[in-house]
Amino acid sequence: MSSIKGDISQEKSFAFLTEKLVSTGVFLYQKESKLRWEFKEPIQYIILINENSMRLKEQGEEKRYKGMNQILRQVKEIILGCIDGSIMTNTNYKTAFFTDGKSIRIQLQPKEKNLKEFIQQIDVEFIKQGSILKKVTLTDPSEDRTEIHFSNIQSNQKIDAALFADF
Amino acid sequence: MRLFLLIFSLLTTSVQAQAPGQDVEILARGKEAIYKAEFNITGTSINGFLAVQHKRNDVLHVQFTSPMGNNLLEIEWKRGKWKKIYATKKLSGKLIFNMMTEDILLLFAHYQYDNDFEDFGDEWKWNKKTLLPVFESEKLTSVKIIGRRHHPSKTVKYKLGEDCIDELSIDHQGFPFSITLEPLKKLQNTDDTD
Numbered sequence: 383m384s385s386i387k388g389d390i391s392q393e394k395s396f397a398f399l400t401e402k403l404v405s406t407g408v409f410l411y412q413k414e415s416k417l418r419w420e421f422k423e424p425i426q427y428i429i430l431i432n433e434n435s436m437r438l439k440e441q442g443e444e445k446r447y448k449g450m451n452q453i454l455r456q457v458k459e460i461i462l463g464c465i466d467g468s469i470m471t472n473t474n475y476k477t478a479f480f481t482d483g484k485s486i487r488i489q490l491q492p493k494e495k496n497l498k499e500f501i502q503q504i505d506v507e508f509i510k511q512g513s514i515l516k517k518v519t520l521t522d523p524s525e526d527r528t529e530i531h532f533s534n535i536q537s538n539q540k541i542d543a544a545l546f547a548d549f
Numbered sequence: 550m551r552l553f554l555l556i557f558s559l560l561t562t563s564v565q566a567q568a569p570g571q572d573v574e575i576l577a578r579g580k581e582a583i584y585k586a587e588f589n590i591t592g593t594s595i596n597g598f599l600a601v602q603h604k605r606n607d608v609l610h611v612q613f614t615s616p617m618g619n620n621l622l623e624i625e626w627k628r629g630k631w632k633k634i635y636a637t638k639k640l641s642g643k644l645i646f647n648m649m650t651e652d653i654l655l656l657f658a659h660y661q662y663d664n665d666f667e668d669f670g671d672e673w674k675w676n677k678k679t680l681l682p683v684f685e686s687e688k689l690t691s692v693k694i695i696g697r698r699h700h701p702s703k704t705v706k707y708k709l710g711e712d713c714i715d716e717l718s719i720d721h722q723g724f725p726f727s728i729t730l731e732p733l734k735k736l737q738n739t740d741d742t743d
Binding site for chain 1: 581582583585587594596597598600602610612614616617618619620623634635733734
């Protein structure tokens with residue numbers, strides 16, 4: 383697959399709230415290592431990854447702060463890893479595979495202490511036919527869960543290179 | 550005479566120390582809400598979401614998450630103390646943490662449930678600070694907080710919409726620190742949580 387694009391819907395559940403937080407947007411991926419991850423609602427939030435360059439824009443303002451690259455590196459490793467499948471061979475995670483016939487779920491648990499503080503578990507779910515990414519669930523150390531649902535997935539479409547270069 | 554004055558002042562204090570009579574409910578007992586949040590800390594702005602639950606027993610549970618959904622801060626105000634459940638390094642420094650947690654109590658006017666709170670009408674006292682509330686049509690629109698001598702003051706502002714608060718913010722004078730919150734949903738007074 384040379385490129386993938388689609389819609390994202392992120393649902394964050396809080397252990398102490400009945401209400402859920404839903405963010406929606408789009409994602410674009412171009413082989414190798416080019417990603418545009420964009421939430422449009424309720425907060426405008428764009429992550430641009432272009433090979434080794436990583437940029438972040440929040441509410442119309444490009445962010446540069448200490449420690450940002452470390453956060454983005456982790457985001458790159460997790461998101462890009464789930465999209466291109468590289469997370470399954472990443473030795474930083476302990477992996478387990480499950481299937482119910484229609485879908486495949488890969489459970490990843492970080493081995494490194496630094497990453498364990500940030501995330502307890504990642505579950506990546508694919509539709510078996512066509513290996514289409516369906517859902518990624520991130521579980522916090524506090525047991526809160528963030529589910530990212532992927533829809534309207536289109537692969538091998540031409541994507542304007544400028545979308546990975548600038549906001 | 551001194552003893553008499555002391556007894557008299559204690560009596561008046563205990564009589565006047567009560568919840569404010571006007572409408573200062575920001576997040577009523579049993580309610581929860583999620584806010585778009587912007588923390589401005591010494592020139593760096595951090596955007597995310599603040600999830601807040603005001604339990605019936607006046608415990609305030611607060612969680613700040615990044616737009617990617619990961620937890621940055623989780624705290625609980627119970628029996629006059631904050632319990633830190635989780636905080637990232639950037640938010641766990643003593644100065645920032647204390648400032649931020651006090652500001653959260655001020656934003657939600659949660660001080661009014663504290664034993665330390667005293668209502669003198671136009672002036673409130675809490676945590677060795679003087680609070681000067683401003684009301685418009687019996688709704689709280691701002692509170693100026695004056696600390697001890699040489700301590701910078703801060704102001705809480707409530708932007709009122711139709712039957713709800715559209716935005717709440719706190720800004721420190723003389724120190725680059727502010728928090729702005731905008732509810733994702735207009736707060737309805739129907740659903741309860743315990």
